[in-house]
Amino acid sequence: ICMIAHVTARKMPTFHRHEEEKFFVNAEGRKESVPSIHDPPTRELSVVVPSYNEEDRLPLMMDEALDYLEKRQKRDPSFTYEVIVVDDGSKDQTTKVAMKYCKEYGNDKVRVLSLVKNRGKGGAVRMGVFSSRGKKILMADADGATKFADIEKVEEGLKNLQPWPNQMAISCGSRAHLEKDSIAKRSYFRTLLMYGFHFLVWFLCVKEIRDTQCGFKLLTREAALQTFSTLHIERW
Template sequence: MKKLSIIVPCYNEEEVLPLFYAEITRVMDEMKRTYAELTFELLFIDDGSRDKTLTQLRELATKDQRVRYISFSRNFGKEAGMFAGLENATGDFVVVMDADLQHPPSFLPEMYSYVRDGEYDCATTRRVSRKGESKVRSWFARKFYRIMNKISQTEIVDGAQDFRFMSRQMVDAILSMREYNRFSKGIFSWVGFKTKYIEYENVERAAGTTAWSFWSLFRYSLEGIFAFSTAPLAIASVLGLVSCVIAFLMMIWIIVKTLAFGEAVAGFPSIMCAIFLLGGLQLFCIGVLGQYLSKTYLETKQRPIYIVRETEQIYQERKAEHQD
Protein backbone atom coordinates (compact mmCIF):
# COMPACT_ATOMS: atom_id res chain seq x y z
CA MET A 1 0.00 0.00 0.00
CA LYS A 2 1.10 3.55 -0.76
CA LYS A 3 -0.16 6.65 1.03
CA LEU A 4 -0.69 9.99 -0.69
CA SER A 5 -0.65 13.05 1.59
CA ILE A 6 -2.41 16.12 0.20
CA ILE A 7 -1.33 19.33 1.93
CA VAL A 8 -3.68 22.31 1.67
CA PRO A 9 -2.60 25.63 3.25
CA CYS A 10 -5.68 27.71 4.13
CA TYR A 11 -6.17 31.35 5.07
CA ASN A 12 -9.76 32.64 5.25
CA GLU A 13 -11.05 29.98 2.86
CA GLU A 14 -14.52 29.34 4.33
CA GLU A 15 -16.27 30.13 1.02
CA VAL A 16 -14.22 27.76 -1.11
CA LEU A 17 -13.52 24.89 1.34
CA PRO A 18 -16.81 23.02 0.70
CA LEU A 19 -16.19 23.24 -3.06
CA PHE A 20 -12.61 22.05 -2.68
CA TYR A 21 -13.53 19.16 -0.40
CA ALA A 22 -16.24 17.96 -2.78
CA GLU A 23 -13.84 18.05 -5.74
CA ILE A 24 -10.85 16.49 -3.96
CA THR A 25 -12.92 13.62 -2.56
CA ARG A 26 -14.30 12.95 -6.04
CA VAL A 27 -10.76 12.76 -7.43
CA MET A 28 -9.52 10.60 -4.54
CA ASP A 29 -12.38 8.11 -5.08
CA GLU A 30 -11.59 8.02 -8.79
CA MET A 31 -7.89 7.39 -8.11
CA LYS A 32 -8.73 4.67 -5.59
CA ARG A 33 -10.70 2.80 -8.25
CA THR A 34 -7.79 3.07 -10.71
CA TYR A 35 -4.94 2.56 -8.23
CA ALA A 36 -6.09 0.10 -5.58
CA GLU A 37 -2.78 0.40 -3.71
CA LEU A 38 -3.40 4.04 -2.77
CA THR A 39 -4.60 5.38 0.56
CA PHE A 40 -5.10 9.08 1.24
CA GLU A 41 -4.46 11.71 3.85
CA LEU A 42 -5.87 15.25 3.63
CA LEU A 43 -3.78 17.61 5.74
CA PHE A 44 -5.19 21.14 5.99
CA ILE A 45 -3.01 23.91 7.46
CA ASP A 46 -5.07 26.74 8.96
CA ASP A 47 -2.76 29.74 8.84
CA GLY A 48 -4.47 31.80 11.55
CA SER A 49 -7.72 32.31 9.61
CA ARG A 50 -10.16 34.90 10.94
CA ASP A 51 -13.29 33.44 9.39
CA LYS A 52 -14.94 30.04 9.91
CA THR A 53 -12.20 28.03 8.19
CA LEU A 54 -11.17 26.28 11.42
CA THR A 55 -14.80 25.44 12.27
CA GLN A 56 -15.23 23.78 8.89
CA LEU A 57 -11.99 21.85 9.29
CA ARG A 58 -13.19 20.52 12.66
CA GLU A 59 -16.38 19.29 11.02
CA LEU A 60 -14.51 17.66 8.14
CA ALA A 61 -12.09 15.89 10.51
CA THR A 62 -15.03 14.58 12.54
CA LYS A 63 -16.87 13.05 9.58
CA ASP A 64 -13.88 11.95 7.45
CA GLN A 65 -11.02 9.98 9.00
CA ARG A 66 -8.76 10.89 6.10
CA VAL A 67 -8.86 14.57 7.15
CA ARG A 68 -6.26 16.02 9.49
CA TYR A 69 -5.59 19.67 10.25
CA ILE A 70 -3.07 21.91 11.96
CA SER A 71 -4.14 25.35 13.13
CA PHE A 72 -1.47 27.98 13.80
CA SER A 73 -1.47 30.33 16.79
CA ARG A 74 -1.44 33.25 14.33
CA ASN A 75 -0.85 33.98 10.66
CA PHE A 76 2.68 32.83 9.81
CA GLY A 77 2.33 32.99 6.02
CA LYS A 78 1.94 30.44 3.25
CA GLU A 79 5.62 29.43 3.35
CA ALA A 80 5.26 28.37 6.98
CA GLY A 81 2.03 26.57 6.10
CA MET A 82 3.67 24.54 3.35
CA PHE A 83 6.63 23.67 5.58
CA ALA A 84 4.31 22.55 8.40
CA GLY A 85 2.42 20.36 5.97
CA LEU A 86 5.57 18.75 4.60
CA GLU A 87 6.91 18.21 8.11
CA ASN A 88 3.73 16.50 9.35
CA ALA A 89 2.74 14.57 6.23
CA THR A 90 3.12 10.80 6.60
CA GLY A 91 2.61 9.74 2.98
CA ASP A 92 4.94 7.98 0.59
CA PHE A 93 3.97 10.73 -1.87
CA VAL A 94 3.12 14.31 -0.96
CA VAL A 95 1.12 16.93 -2.82
CA VAL A 96 1.02 20.66 -2.02
CA MET A 97 -1.96 22.55 -3.46
CA ASP A 98 -4.17 25.57 -2.78
CA ALA A 99 -7.76 25.36 -1.57
CA ASP A 100 -9.10 27.90 -4.09
CA LEU A 101 -9.19 25.33 -6.95
CA GLN A 102 -6.69 27.33 -8.99
CA HIS A 103 -4.68 24.13 -8.63
CA PRO A 104 -7.14 21.68 -10.26
CA PRO A 105 -7.35 18.37 -8.35
CA SER A 106 -8.12 16.67 -11.68
CA PHE A 107 -4.37 16.78 -12.42
CA LEU A 108 -3.55 14.41 -9.53
CA PRO A 109 -3.99 11.11 -11.44
CA GLU A 110 -1.69 12.31 -14.23
CA MET A 111 0.87 13.55 -11.70
CA TYR A 112 0.81 10.21 -9.88
CA SER A 113 1.39 8.35 -13.15
CA TYR A 114 4.65 10.27 -13.65
CA VAL A 115 5.99 9.82 -10.09
CA ARG A 116 4.77 6.35 -9.05
CA ASP A 117 7.29 4.38 -11.12
CA GLY A 118 10.27 6.55 -10.18
CA GLU A 119 10.65 8.06 -13.65
CA TYR A 120 10.20 11.48 -12.08
CA ASP A 121 10.65 12.65 -8.50
CA CYS A 122 8.23 15.53 -8.90
CA ALA A 123 5.33 16.54 -11.15
CA THR A 124 4.15 20.12 -11.19
CA THR A 125 1.97 22.44 -13.24
CA ARG A 126 3.16 25.41 -15.26
CA ARG A 127 0.85 28.18 -16.39
CA VAL A 128 1.19 28.99 -20.09
CA SER A 129 -1.05 32.06 -19.75
CA ARG A 130 -1.97 34.55 -17.05
CA LYS A 131 -5.62 34.80 -17.95
CA GLY A 132 -7.58 36.76 -15.34
CA GLU A 133 -4.56 38.73 -14.09
CA SER A 134 -4.05 42.42 -14.75
CA LYS A 135 -1.54 43.33 -17.45
CA VAL A 136 0.62 45.22 -14.95
CA ARG A 137 0.80 42.27 -12.56
CA SER A 138 1.57 39.85 -15.41
CA TRP A 139 4.32 42.13 -16.74
CA PHE A 140 6.01 42.36 -13.34
CA ALA A 141 5.74 38.59 -12.86
CA ARG A 142 7.44 37.86 -16.17
CA LYS A 143 10.17 40.41 -15.44
CA PHE A 144 10.77 38.87 -12.01
CA TYR A 145 11.40 35.41 -13.47
CA ARG A 146 13.66 36.86 -16.14
CA ILE A 147 15.73 38.88 -13.66
CA MET A 148 15.84 36.04 -11.13
CA ASN A 149 17.21 33.56 -13.65
CA LYS A 150 19.90 36.02 -14.74
CA ILE A 151 21.20 36.87 -11.27
CA SER A 152 20.79 33.47 -9.60
CA GLN A 153 22.38 30.09 -10.23
CA THR A 154 19.07 28.45 -9.27
CA GLU A 155 16.76 28.30 -12.27
CA ILE A 156 13.11 29.12 -11.55
CA VAL A 157 10.75 28.19 -14.36
CA ASP A 158 8.40 30.98 -15.42
CA GLY A 159 4.83 30.07 -14.54
CA ALA A 160 5.76 27.08 -12.35
CA GLN A 161 3.31 26.62 -9.48
CA ASP A 162 3.55 25.54 -5.85
CA PHE A 163 1.14 22.76 -6.91
CA ARG A 164 3.59 19.85 -6.70
CA PHE A 165 3.37 16.08 -6.48
CA MET A 166 6.60 14.86 -4.84
CA SER A 167 8.27 11.67 -3.78
CA ARG A 168 9.19 11.14 -0.13
CA GLN A 169 12.88 11.48 -1.01
CA MET A 170 12.34 14.97 -2.43
CA VAL A 171 10.19 15.99 0.54
CA ASP A 172 12.92 14.90 2.97
CA ALA A 173 15.46 16.94 1.00
CA ILE A 174 13.24 20.04 1.27
CA LEU A 175 12.73 19.49 5.00
CA SER A 176 16.50 19.39 5.50
CA MET A 177 16.53 23.09 4.54
CA ARG A 178 15.18 24.57 7.76
CA GLU A 179 15.86 28.21 6.98
CA TYR A 180 13.50 30.75 8.56
CA ASN A 181 13.29 33.01 5.48
CA ARG A 182 11.76 30.59 2.99
CA PHE A 183 11.14 30.96 -0.74
CA SER A 184 9.73 27.63 -1.83
CA LYS A 185 9.86 28.27 -5.56
CA GLY A 186 13.62 28.57 -5.21
CA ILE A 187 13.91 25.68 -2.74
CA PHE A 188 12.02 23.31 -5.05
CA SER A 189 14.50 24.12 -7.81
CA TRP A 190 17.58 24.17 -5.60
CA VAL A 191 17.14 20.61 -4.24
CA GLY A 192 17.08 19.36 -7.82
CA PHE A 193 15.45 16.01 -8.66
CA LYS A 194 13.81 15.15 -11.96
CA THR A 195 10.67 17.21 -12.50
CA LYS A 196 7.86 16.86 -15.01
CA TYR A 197 6.13 20.13 -15.98
CA ILE A 198 2.48 19.92 -17.03
CA GLU A 199 1.31 22.97 -18.94
CA TYR A 200 -2.20 24.36 -18.42
CA GLU A 201 -4.25 27.51 -18.82
CA ASN A 202 -4.65 29.74 -15.77
CA VAL A 203 -7.73 28.99 -13.64
CA GLU A 204 -9.43 31.69 -11.57
CA ARG A 205 -10.49 31.24 -7.95
CA ALA A 206 -13.67 29.23 -7.44
CA ALA A 207 -14.84 31.58 -4.65
CA GLY A 208 -13.58 34.21 -2.21
CA THR A 209 -10.77 36.69 -2.75
CA THR A 210 -7.02 36.22 -2.85
CA ALA A 211 -4.87 37.32 0.10
CA TRP A 212 -2.00 38.17 -2.26
CA SER A 213 -1.97 41.89 -3.03
CA PHE A 214 0.48 43.48 -5.46
CA TRP A 215 2.57 44.75 -2.53
CA SER A 216 2.70 41.35 -0.80
CA LEU A 217 3.80 39.73 -4.08
CA PHE A 218 6.47 42.40 -4.51
CA ARG A 219 7.83 41.71 -1.01
CA TYR A 220 7.72 37.98 -1.72
CA SER A 221 9.76 38.52 -4.90
CA LEU A 222 12.37 40.41 -2.88
CA GLU A 223 12.53 37.45 -0.49
CA GLY A 224 13.37 35.24 -3.46
CA ILE A 225 16.07 37.58 -4.74
CA PHE A 226 17.80 37.93 -1.37
CA ALA A 227 17.43 34.20 -0.59
CA PHE A 228 18.91 32.87 -3.84
CA SER A 229 21.21 35.57 -5.18
CA THR A 230 24.07 37.75 -3.98
CA ALA A 231 23.86 39.90 -7.12
CA PRO A 232 22.50 42.94 -5.21
CA LEU A 233 25.72 42.98 -3.16
CA ALA A 234 27.76 42.89 -6.36
CA ILE A 235 25.65 45.70 -7.84
CA ALA A 236 26.26 47.81 -4.73
CA SER A 237 30.02 47.23 -5.07
CA VAL A 238 29.98 48.13 -8.76
CA LEU A 239 28.00 51.32 -8.08
CA GLY A 240 30.55 52.32 -5.45
CA LEU A 241 33.42 51.70 -7.86
CA VAL A 242 31.72 53.64 -10.68
CA SER A 243 31.04 56.54 -8.31
CA CYS A 244 34.73 56.70 -7.37
CA VAL A 245 35.80 56.67 -11.03
CA ILE A 246 33.32 59.44 -11.91
CA ALA A 247 34.45 61.53 -8.94
CA PHE A 248 38.13 61.06 -9.93
CA LEU A 249 37.44 62.10 -13.55
CA MET A 250 35.48 65.11 -12.38
CA MET A 251 38.40 66.17 -10.18
CA ILE A 252 40.80 65.95 -13.15
CA TRP A 253 38.39 67.90 -15.36
CA ILE A 254 37.98 70.67 -12.78
CA ILE A 255 41.76 70.97 -12.30
CA VAL A 256 42.45 71.09 -16.06
CA LYS A 257 39.61 73.54 -16.65
CA THR A 258 40.85 75.88 -13.94
CA LEU A 259 44.59 75.75 -14.73
CA ALA A 260 44.43 75.58 -18.53
CA PHE A 261 41.49 77.85 -19.27
CA GLY A 262 41.28 79.92 -16.11
CA GLU A 263 37.54 79.31 -15.82
CA ALA A 264 36.03 79.47 -12.37
CA VAL A 265 34.00 76.44 -11.34
CA ALA A 266 30.53 77.12 -9.89
CA GLY A 267 30.79 75.91 -6.31
CA PHE A 268 27.35 75.50 -4.78
CA PRO A 269 25.50 73.63 -7.60
CA SER A 270 28.35 71.20 -8.26
CA ILE A 271 28.83 70.48 -4.56
CA MET A 272 25.11 69.86 -3.99
CA CYS A 273 24.90 67.53 -7.00
CA ALA A 274 27.90 65.57 -5.73
CA ILE A 275 26.46 65.37 -2.22
CA PHE A 276 23.07 64.09 -3.40
CA LEU A 277 24.61 61.61 -5.84
CA LEU A 278 27.09 60.10 -3.41
CA GLY A 279 24.66 60.26 -0.49
CA GLY A 280 22.00 58.44 -2.49
CA LEU A 281 24.45 55.76 -3.62
CA GLN A 282 25.68 55.24 -0.07
CA LEU A 283 22.14 54.89 1.30
CA PHE A 284 21.26 52.44 -1.48
CA CYS A 285 24.30 50.28 -0.79
CA ILE A 286 23.71 50.39 2.97
CA GLY A 287 20.09 49.37 2.34
CA VAL A 288 21.19 46.34 0.32
CA LEU A 289 23.64 45.32 3.03
CA GLY A 290 20.91 45.87 5.62
CA GLN A 291 18.58 43.45 3.83
CA TYR A 292 21.15 40.65 3.89
CA LEU A 293 22.09 41.48 7.47
CA SER A 294 18.44 41.38 8.56
CA LYS A 295 18.02 37.91 7.02
CA THR A 296 21.12 36.70 8.83
CA TYR A 297 19.83 38.26 12.06
CA LEU A 298 16.50 36.43 11.81
CA GLU A 299 18.22 33.12 11.02
CA THR A 300 20.52 33.37 14.07
CA LYS A 301 17.51 33.83 16.35
CA GLN A 302 16.48 30.26 15.45
CA ARG A 303 12.80 31.00 16.03
CA PRO A 304 10.31 28.27 15.08
CA ILE A 305 8.89 28.58 11.58
CA TYR A 306 5.38 28.10 12.97
CA ILE A 307 3.57 27.50 16.27
CA VAL A 308 0.68 25.03 16.54
CA ARG A 309 -2.43 26.03 18.48
CA GLU A 310 -4.71 23.14 17.59
CA THR A 311 -4.85 19.86 15.69
CA GLU A 312 -7.72 17.41 15.21
CA GLN A 313 -6.25 15.27 18.01
CA ILE A 314 -5.93 18.20 20.45
CA TYR A 315 -9.50 19.26 19.63
CA GLN A 316 -10.88 15.79 20.33
CA GLU A 317 -8.97 15.60 23.63
CA ARG A 318 -10.32 18.98 24.75
CA LYS A 319 -13.81 17.99 23.70
CA ALA A 320 -13.58 14.76 25.71
CA GLU A 321 -12.35 16.66 28.78
CA HIS A 322 -15.32 19.04 28.64
CA GLN A 323 -17.74 16.12 28.32
CA ASP A 324 -16.23 14.46 31.41
Protein backbone atom coordinates in the same frame (compact mmCIF):
# COMPACT_ATOMS: atom_id res chain seq x y z
CA ILE B 1 24.69 41.73 0.43
CA CYS B 2 24.88 38.18 -0.93
CA MET B 3 28.28 37.65 0.73
CA ILE B 4 27.00 38.93 4.09
CA ALA B 5 23.96 36.68 3.85
CA HIS B 6 26.15 33.70 2.96
CA VAL B 7 28.46 34.27 5.93
CA THR B 8 25.82 35.07 8.55
CA ALA B 9 22.95 32.75 7.59
CA ARG B 10 22.60 29.32 9.16
CA LYS B 11 22.64 26.45 6.68
CA MET B 12 19.96 24.59 8.62
CA PRO B 13 17.13 26.85 9.84
CA THR B 14 15.58 26.43 13.27
CA PHE B 15 12.24 24.63 13.17
CA HIS B 16 9.90 25.31 16.07
CA ARG B 17 6.51 23.75 16.71
CA HIS B 18 4.36 25.25 19.48
CA GLU B 19 3.04 22.83 22.07
CA GLU B 20 -0.52 23.19 20.72
CA GLU B 21 0.75 22.35 17.21
CA LYS B 22 2.01 18.95 18.30
CA PHE B 23 -1.57 17.68 18.28
CA PHE B 24 -4.56 17.65 15.98
CA VAL B 25 -8.17 17.29 17.12
CA ASN B 26 -9.87 14.15 15.82
CA ALA B 27 -13.50 13.76 14.76
CA GLU B 28 -14.49 12.92 18.34
CA GLY B 29 -12.88 16.09 19.68
CA ARG B 30 -9.91 14.33 21.30
CA LYS B 31 -6.30 15.39 20.85
CA GLU B 32 -3.93 13.06 19.02
CA SER B 33 -0.22 13.50 18.44
CA VAL B 34 0.72 14.49 14.91
CA PRO B 35 2.89 12.02 12.98
CA SER B 36 6.39 12.91 11.84
CA ILE B 37 7.90 12.87 8.37
CA HIS B 38 10.82 11.03 9.97
CA ASP B 39 8.53 8.04 10.58
CA PRO B 40 8.07 5.34 7.90
CA PRO B 41 5.22 6.22 5.48
CA THR B 42 1.86 4.53 6.00
CA ARG B 43 -0.12 6.15 3.16
CA GLU B 44 0.40 6.34 -0.58
CA LEU B 45 -0.41 10.04 -0.76
CA SER B 46 -0.58 13.03 1.57
CA VAL B 47 -2.27 16.20 0.32
CA VAL B 48 -1.17 19.33 2.19
CA VAL B 49 -3.57 22.27 1.91
CA PRO B 50 -2.27 25.55 3.43
CA SER B 51 -5.24 27.73 4.33
CA TYR B 52 -5.54 31.27 5.61
CA ASN B 53 -9.04 32.77 5.91
CA GLU B 54 -10.38 30.27 3.37
CA GLU B 55 -13.79 29.46 4.86
CA ASP B 56 -15.52 30.40 1.59
CA ARG B 57 -13.22 28.80 -0.99
CA LEU B 58 -12.05 25.74 0.93
CA PRO B 59 -15.30 23.73 0.56
CA LEU B 60 -15.16 23.83 -3.24
CA MET B 61 -11.58 22.60 -3.27
CA MET B 62 -12.21 19.90 -0.64
CA ASP B 63 -15.34 18.62 -2.37
CA GLU B 64 -13.48 18.26 -5.65
CA ALA B 65 -10.38 16.69 -4.10
CA LEU B 66 -12.19 14.20 -1.89
CA ASP B 67 -14.56 13.19 -4.67
CA TYR B 68 -11.55 12.35 -6.84
CA LEU B 69 -9.65 10.58 -4.06
CA GLU B 70 -12.63 8.49 -2.96
CA LYS B 71 -13.38 7.37 -6.53
CA ARG B 72 -9.73 6.48 -7.04
CA GLN B 73 -9.70 4.44 -3.85
CA LYS B 74 -12.80 2.53 -4.96
CA ARG B 75 -11.09 1.68 -8.26
CA ASP B 76 -7.89 0.72 -6.47
CA PRO B 77 -8.38 -0.38 -2.82
CA SER B 78 -4.60 -0.44 -2.32
CA PHE B 79 -4.51 3.35 -2.81
CA THR B 80 -4.53 5.15 0.53
CA TYR B 81 -4.51 8.87 1.18
CA GLU B 82 -4.83 11.66 3.71
CA VAL B 83 -5.68 15.33 3.34
CA ILE B 84 -4.03 17.68 5.84
CA VAL B 85 -5.63 21.11 6.07
CA VAL B 86 -3.21 23.52 7.75
CA ASP B 87 -5.08 26.50 9.18
CA ASP B 88 -2.39 29.18 9.17
CA GLY B 89 -3.73 31.26 12.06
CA SER B 90 -6.96 32.20 10.28
CA LYS B 91 -9.28 34.82 11.72
CA ASP B 92 -12.39 33.25 10.19
CA GLN B 93 -13.99 29.79 10.46
CA THR B 94 -11.47 27.89 8.33
CA THR B 95 -10.80 25.28 11.03
CA LYS B 96 -14.51 24.76 11.67
CA VAL B 97 -15.18 24.28 7.95
CA ALA B 98 -12.29 21.82 7.61
CA MET B 99 -13.43 19.85 10.67
CA LYS B 100 -16.73 19.11 8.94
CA TYR B 101 -14.80 17.03 6.41
CA CYS B 102 -12.87 15.36 9.20
CA LYS B 103 -16.15 14.27 10.78
CA GLU B 104 -17.61 13.16 7.45
CA TYR B 105 -14.64 11.18 6.14
CA GLY B 106 -12.90 10.33 9.42
CA ASN B 107 -9.66 11.68 10.86
CA ASP B 108 -7.67 8.93 9.17
CA LYS B 109 -8.43 10.59 5.82
CA VAL B 110 -8.86 14.26 6.76
CA ARG B 111 -6.81 15.99 9.43
CA VAL B 112 -6.82 19.60 10.52
CA LEU B 113 -3.69 21.20 11.92
CA SER B 114 -4.35 24.63 13.45
CA LEU B 115 -1.31 26.89 13.84
CA VAL B 116 -1.07 29.17 16.86
CA LYS B 117 -0.17 32.18 14.72
CA ASN B 118 0.14 33.01 11.05
CA ARG B 119 3.48 31.78 9.68
CA GLY B 120 2.99 32.42 5.98
CA LYS B 121 2.36 29.95 3.19
CA GLY B 122 5.86 28.48 3.31
CA GLY B 123 5.61 27.89 7.04
CA ALA B 124 2.13 26.38 6.75
CA VAL B 125 3.17 24.00 3.97
CA ARG B 126 6.23 22.93 5.94
CA MET B 127 4.14 22.19 9.04
CA GLY B 128 1.81 20.05 6.96
CA VAL B 129 4.67 18.25 5.21
CA PHE B 130 6.39 17.49 8.52
CA SER B 131 3.09 16.04 9.82
CA SER B 132 2.41 13.81 6.81
CA ARG B 133 2.33 10.03 6.42
CA GLY B 134 2.46 9.68 2.63
CA LYS B 135 5.07 8.12 0.36
CA LYS B 136 4.34 11.04 -1.91
CA ILE B 137 3.29 14.51 -0.78
CA LEU B 138 1.19 16.90 -2.85
CA MET B 139 0.96 20.63 -2.21
CA ALA B 140 -2.45 21.99 -3.25
CA ASP B 141 -3.84 25.51 -2.79
CA ALA B 142 -7.09 25.97 -0.88
CA ASP B 143 -8.58 28.18 -3.59
CA GLY B 144 -8.78 25.28 -6.04
CA ALA B 145 -6.77 27.18 -8.66
CA THR B 146 -5.71 23.86 -10.19
CA LYS B 147 -8.14 21.10 -11.16
CA PHE B 148 -7.44 18.32 -8.67
CA ALA B 149 -7.66 15.54 -11.26
CA ASP B 150 -4.52 17.07 -12.77
CA ILE B 151 -2.64 15.22 -10.06
CA GLU B 152 -2.37 12.46 -12.65
CA LYS B 153 -0.24 14.78 -14.79
CA VAL B 154 2.24 15.57 -12.02
CA GLU B 155 2.29 11.88 -11.08
CA GLU B 156 3.22 11.07 -14.67
CA GLY B 157 5.92 13.76 -14.50
CA LEU B 158 7.30 12.19 -11.34
CA LYS B 159 7.27 8.76 -12.95
CA ASN B 160 9.18 10.07 -15.96
CA LEU B 161 11.99 11.26 -13.67
CA GLN B 162 12.85 7.71 -12.61
CA PRO B 163 15.27 6.41 -11.52
CA TRP B 164 15.16 8.84 -8.61
CA PRO B 165 18.58 9.59 -7.05
CA ASN B 166 18.25 8.64 -3.36
CA GLN B 167 14.48 8.43 -3.95
CA MET B 168 14.36 12.22 -4.40
CA ALA B 169 12.16 13.76 -7.08
CA ILE B 170 9.80 16.73 -7.46
CA SER B 171 7.16 17.25 -10.16
CA CYS B 172 5.81 20.79 -10.57
CA GLY B 173 2.44 21.70 -12.01
CA SER B 174 2.31 24.53 -14.54
CA ARG B 175 -0.26 27.05 -15.71
CA ALA B 176 2.08 28.56 -18.29
CA HIS B 177 -0.26 27.43 -21.07
CA LEU B 178 -2.89 29.78 -19.60
CA GLU B 179 -0.55 32.79 -19.69
CA LYS B 180 -2.14 34.46 -22.72
CA ASP B 181 -5.58 34.42 -21.08
CA SER B 182 -4.21 35.80 -17.81
CA ILE B 183 -2.33 38.60 -19.59
CA ALA B 184 -5.56 39.76 -21.23
CA LYS B 185 -7.09 40.24 -17.77
CA ARG B 186 -4.10 42.05 -16.21
CA SER B 187 -3.11 45.69 -16.34
CA TYR B 188 0.03 46.62 -18.29
CA PHE B 189 1.81 47.35 -15.00
CA ARG B 190 1.04 43.91 -13.54
CA THR B 191 2.05 42.27 -16.80
CA LEU B 192 5.37 44.13 -16.69
CA LEU B 193 5.93 43.00 -13.09
CA MET B 194 5.10 39.42 -14.07
CA TYR B 195 7.63 39.36 -16.90
CA GLY B 196 10.23 41.02 -14.68
CA PHE B 197 9.72 38.41 -11.96
CA HIS B 198 9.88 35.55 -14.47
CA PHE B 199 13.16 36.91 -15.84
CA LEU B 200 14.74 37.14 -12.38
CA VAL B 201 13.68 33.59 -11.53
CA TRP B 202 15.03 32.35 -14.87
CA PHE B 203 18.30 34.31 -14.54
CA LEU B 204 19.03 33.64 -10.85
CA CYS B 205 17.29 30.38 -10.01
CA VAL B 206 15.81 27.80 -12.37
CA LYS B 207 15.53 27.76 -16.15
CA GLU B 208 13.61 24.54 -16.75
CA ILE B 209 10.42 25.40 -14.78
CA ARG B 210 8.19 27.90 -16.57
CA ASP B 211 5.69 28.40 -13.72
CA THR B 212 7.39 28.39 -10.33
CA GLN B 213 4.37 29.94 -8.61
CA CYS B 214 1.89 27.15 -9.31
CA GLY B 215 0.88 25.71 -5.93
CA PHE B 216 0.47 22.18 -7.30
CA LYS B 217 3.68 20.26 -6.61
CA LEU B 218 4.26 16.57 -5.97
CA LEU B 219 7.28 15.39 -4.00
CA THR B 220 8.62 12.06 -2.88
CA ARG B 221 8.82 11.79 0.90
CA GLU B 222 12.60 11.91 0.78
CA ALA B 223 12.62 15.03 -1.40
CA ALA B 224 10.07 16.73 0.84
CA LEU B 225 12.19 16.11 3.94
CA GLN B 226 15.32 17.44 2.26
CA THR B 227 13.56 20.47 0.76
CA PHE B 228 11.57 21.66 3.76
CA SER B 229 14.32 20.96 6.29
CA THR B 230 16.38 23.70 4.62
CA LEU B 231 13.55 26.20 4.10
CA HIS B 232 14.61 29.59 5.51
CA ILE B 233 11.79 31.83 4.26
CA GLU B 234 8.29 31.10 5.54
CA ARG B 235 6.37 34.11 4.27
CA TRP B 236 5.81 33.27 0.63
